[in-house]
Amino acid sequence: MSSNEAQTARGRLSFNRFLIPIAVFMLLATVLAVGVKHSPDVGVIHSPLIGKPAPVWSLPLLADARRSFGSQNLRGQWYVLNVWGTWCYACRDEHQSLLAIAQHTAVPIIGIDWRDDDAQARSWLAQLGDPYATVATDHDGRLAIDWGVYGAPETFLVNPSGVVLFKQIGPMTPAVWQKEFASRLPPGLARGHS
Amino acid sequence: MVPELGHFALILAMLLALLQAFFGIAGPALGRDRWVAATLSAVAGQFVMVSTAVGCLILSFVNFDFSVRYVAENSNSALPLFYRIAALWGAHEGSLLLWIMLLACWTLAVAIGTTRLPPRFAARVLGVLGFLSFGFLLFTLVTSNPFLRLEPPAADGIDLNPLLQDPGLATHPPVLYTGYVGLAVAFAFACAAMLEGRTDPAWARWTRPWATAAWTFLTCGITLGARWSYYTLGWGGYWAWDPVENASFMPWLVATALIHSLAVTDKRGLFKSWTLLLAIVGFSMSLVGTFLVRSGVIVSVHSFAADPSRGTAILIFLTIAIGSALGLYAWRAPTLRSNGGFELAARESFLLFNNILLVIAAATVFGGTIAPLIADTLGQGALSVGAPYFKPTFLLPILPLLALLSIGIHANWKRGRLGDSRGALFTTLALACALGLAVVLGAYSGRQILSYVGVALGIWIILSSLVDPIDRWRRKLTLSRAVVGMTLAHIGVAVVVIAISLVESFTVERDIALAPGQSARVGSYDFRLLSVRPVEGPNYSAERGAVVVSRNGRTITTLFPEKREYWVRQQVGTAAGIKNEYGTDLFVALGDDLGAGRWSMRAQVRPLIALLWLGPAVMALGGFCALSDRRYRLARAGAQERAGVGPTERPA
Numbered sequence: 041m042s043s044n045e046a047q048t049a050r051g052r053l054s055f056n057r058f059l060i061p062i063a064v065f066m067l068l069a070t071v072l073a074v075g076v077k078h079s080p081d082v083g084v085i086h087s088p089l090i091g092k093p094a095p096v097w098s099l100p101l102l103a104d105a106r107r108s109f110g111s112q113n114l115r116g117q118w119y120v121l122n123v124w125g126t127w128c129y130a131c132r133d134e135h136q137s138l139l140a141i142a143q144h145t146a147v148p149i150i151g152i153d154w155r156d157d158d159a160q161a162r163s164w165l166a167q168l169g170d171p172y173a174t175v176a177t178d179h180d181g182r183l184a185i186d187w188g189v190y191g192a193p194e195t196f197l198v199n200p201s202g203v204v205l206f207k208q209i210g211p212m213t214p215a216v217w218q219k220e221f222a223s224r225l226p227p228g229l230a231r232g233h234s
Numbered sequence: 235m236v237p238e239l240g241h242f243a244l245i246l247a248m249l250l251a252l253l254q255a256f257f258g259i260a261g262p263a264l265g266r267d268r269w270v271a272a273t274l275s276a277v278a279g280q281f282v283m284v285s286t287a288v289g290c291l292i293l294s295f296v297n298f299d300f301s302v303r304y305v306a307e308n309s310n311s312a313l314p315l316f317y318r319i320a321a322l323w324g325a326h327e328g329s330l331l332l333w334i335m336l337l338a339c340w341t342l343a344v345a346i347g348t349t350r351l352p353p354r355f356a357a358r359v360l361g362v363l364g365f366l367s368f369g370f371l372l373f374t375l376v377t378s379n380p381f382l383r384l385e386p387p388a389a390d391g392i393d394l395n396p397l398l399q400d401p402g403l404a405t406h407p408p409v410l411y412t413g414y415v416g417l418a419v420a421f422a423f424a425c426a427a428m429l430e431g432r433t434d435p436a437w438a439r440w441t442r443p444w445a446t447a448a449w450t451f452l453t454c455g456i457t458l459g460a461r462w463s464y465y466t467l468g469w470g471g472y473w474a475w476d477p478v479e480n481a482s483f484m485p486w487l488v489a490t491a492l493i494h495s496l497a498v499t500d501k502r503g504l505f506k507s508w509t510l511l512l513a514i515v516g517f518s519m520s521l522v523g524t525f526l527v528r529s530g531v532i533v534s535v536h537s538f539a540a541d542p543s544r545g546t547a548i549l550i551f552l553t554i555a556i557g558s559a560l561g562l563y564a565w566r567a568p569t570l571r572s573n574g575g576f577e578l579a580a581r582e583s584f585l586l587f588n589n590i591l592l593v594i595a596a597a598t599v600f601g602g603t604i605a606p607l608i609a610d611t612l613g614q615g616a617l618s619v620g621a622p623y624f625k626p627t628f629l630l631p632i633l634p635l636l637a638l639l640s641i642g643i644h645a646n647w648k649r650g651r652l653g654d655s656r657g658a659l660f661t662t663l664a665l666a667c668a669l670g671l672a673v674v675l676g677a678y679s680g681r682q683i684l685s686y687v688g689v690a691l692g693i694w695i696i697l698s699s700l701v702d703p704i705d706r707w708r709r710k711l712t713l714s715r716a717v718v719g720m721t722l723a724h725i726g727v728a729v730v731v732i733a734i735s736l737v738e739s740f741t742v743e744r745d746i747a748l749a750p751g752q753s754a755r756v757g758s759y760d761f762r763l764l765s766v767r768p769v770e771g772p773n774y775s776a777e778r779g780a781v782v783v784s785r786n787g788r789t790i791t792t793l794f795p796e797k798r799e800y801w802v803r804q805q806v807g808t809a810a811g812i813k814n815e816y817g818t819d820l821f822v823a824l825g826d827d828l829g830a831g832r833w834s835m836r837a838q839v840r841p842l843i844a845l846l847w848l849g850p851a852v853m854a855l856g857g858f859c860a861l862s863d864r865r866y867r868l869a870r871a872g873a874q875e876r877a878g879v880g881p882t883e884r885p886a
Binding site: 058059061062065066068069070071072073074075076126127128129132155 | 300306384386388389390392507511514515518522525545546549552553556557560561563564567568604607608610611801802
């Protein structure tokens with residue numbers, strides 16, 4: 041550096057000025073860090089259905105399209121409603137979990153086969169196993185729209201008075217079952233009778 | 235096999251980027267010229283590896299390889315080839331890969347374009363770029379690898395987000411990202427200058443073409459995005475002050491300030507430390523923008539690829555990159571001194587005002603964008619900031635900026651003698667006021683003061699910009715391409731100002747409900763619904779309306795708005811029916827089926843919206859024109875000798 045003394049004198053005087061940008065940035069980084077910490081809540085899609093009566097529905101059965109099945113048949117009991125389709129690969133992921141859960145719980149899992157081909161759905165269940173108490177078919181997506189389904193798979197928990205208690209978006213896992221579903225069920229039902 | 239090859243290429247690219255950073259920064263610092271030379275090989279290698287990775291992902295999309303998770307999540311066997319290729323950047327992982335690819339392209343361009351600069355300085359620039367590449371590659375490989383497989387493979391994909399199935403997807407993200415990433419080059423030049431301890435303004439001359447190029451691409455990218463949202467999002471808005479739109483706008487404002495302040499540093503050797511800071515802040519805005527889009531900390535219609543867990547990783551990278559650059563700045567900037575002053579009415583002071591006002595504008599946008607975050611941090615709960623805040627606060631710095639632009643064009647370097655051009659100043663001002671009055675009162679018979687001010691300012695800028703070129707042309711003097719480019723860019727700004735003033739004030743918009751055969755009046759046009767019929771697309775079914783638009787009984791056109799339902803994702807998308815008539819857009823979007831054959835619709839008549847797309851096109855043309863100026867190439871040719879004699883070449 042040329043003219044060292046002048047430089048350092050000037051430096052001492054104005055050094056603070058050049059530290060301002062980094063100070064401002066550190067403050068900003070803190071705000072962003074807090075934002076990241078809080079953001080998981082922001083990302084969650086809250087269903088307006090939670091705590092509200094489930095929409096009334098009635099759909100043809102997969103086993104026999106002439107007969108229909110719906111909220112009428114489920115009045116007064118706990119049930120789990122699982123929306124799936126053979127075209128949905130995440131549904132394949134969760135299928136094993138559903139099979140395992142069905143073994144341990146007495147709550148009926150009602151499958152809604154969404155926008156699907158009946159023959160394909162039947163062979164899917166024959167091949168991979170059938171965790172469902174009943175499967176109804178939603179060909180034109182009416183139930184999916186009423187229930188506000190974003191994409192398969194989604195799983196709802198409905199209590200005996202027909203109120204939706206919880207909605208799981210994405211695949212069901214044993215951990216989710218324990219934490220969100222079993223904890224809301226009466227102990228006898230969660231454990232199952234077997 | 236192909237995805238594994240891509241994955242492997244990406245890992246090699248990361249290692250090469252690390253080498254590039256090491257050789258580029260350590261080589262010049264330790265004075266090892268063989269390390270300096272090795273930087274170039276690392277750049278070339280990294281470019282080849284990143285291209286291979288991108289090629290592999292494209293191949294997986296083209297071949298319907300649904301065993302690759304990213305492909306299964308973002309395409310479908312019914313998705314047309316065009317969108318399967320563009321789906322590459324349709325979600326988080328792929329858009330990061332696009333970012334990396336573009337950074338590799340810019341880096342290669344810098345390596346080729348700086349062969350005439352002092353090798354040690356060029357190596358430092360490449361080293362900083364290598365560090366950025368390394369950060370992004372590491373982030374991609376650890377948190378967002380696009381090559382992960384699905385076990386078992388999906389039978390079919392869950393399709394590309396329908397909102398993205400638009401020709402805009404092919405152009406808007408790559409062009410905008412080219413601009414974003416281009417600011418990294420200016421950032422790297424600034425860091426290299428600080429690492430080297432340069433006190434001369436030569437680096438500003440070398441940075442100018444790169445900053446101009448980045449600015450030009452940003453201009454194009456933002457406009458393409460505005461157009462896309464206008465045509466596809468269904469409700470005819472081109473700008474909503476959405477956080478993600480702001481995230482692209484803030485770097486543009488800072489880049490605009492930067493290209494002006496670089497000019498002052500280059501020509502007059504002033505504003506040295508300020509220019510350095512702007513170069514850092516410009517790229518920081520790009521990084522913060524990426525962070526806001528990708529982390530999901532701010533909810534936005536655009537955050538289709540948000541994931542909070544990745545936010546932390548970007549934040550760490552952002553803090554290291556920006557923090558060290560600002561640290562370097564705090565260390566080096568005090569040694570910079572400006573020699574020579576300037577008078578109040580000299581060109582320098584107008585450019586200083588330009589910079590201050592642009593930075594204030596960027597700060598108001600930034601403040602509004604992160605206000606919800608700050609409220610959250612302070613525990614004040616949810617806060618939403620929208621157009622009612624942005625519109626007036628943004629105008630506050632922008633209106634004086636436009637007025638000063640018209641005056642400042644006439645100012646000379648160093649000396650404040652505006653008196654010489656007083657005649658031109660007042661003639662153009664009077665003419666602009668009269669013409670603005672004629673346009674607003676005459677053509678639109680409107681009374682909005684703001685639209686009048688906007689139109690008059692726009693016309694004033696155009697007239698003032700033309701005074702000097704016309705004068706030179708009459709005196710048979712040559713015009714450099716840089717001057718032509720600057721004039722075009724300023725005219726482009728003016729066209730945008732005029733367009734926004736008129737579009738915002740004189741758009742007629744009505745929500746109407748019509749049964750087939752009925753019609754409604756919107757402005758001076760009649761919209762008559764003919765029919766609504768179902769149609770089938772490649773991967774969606776739609777209701778297509780036919781709406782006849784007429785004026786004074788004369789049929790102008792038939793619009794075909796569609797409401798689409800995409801099969802796989804069960805998502806509804808709209809495609810508005812739009813026809814441009816002498817610069818006025820006739821717009822209709824289909825709403826809901828109200829039963830009994832009646833449909834709700836939104837109809838708009840937007841005058842002169844065509845100017846809104848024309849303005850930025852003229853600005854970009856100006857940018858490219860300035861880039862083609864011979865002076866930039868001559869400056870590069872002359873750089874070596876100058877730097878050879880200069881006292882600045884010393885190890886840091």
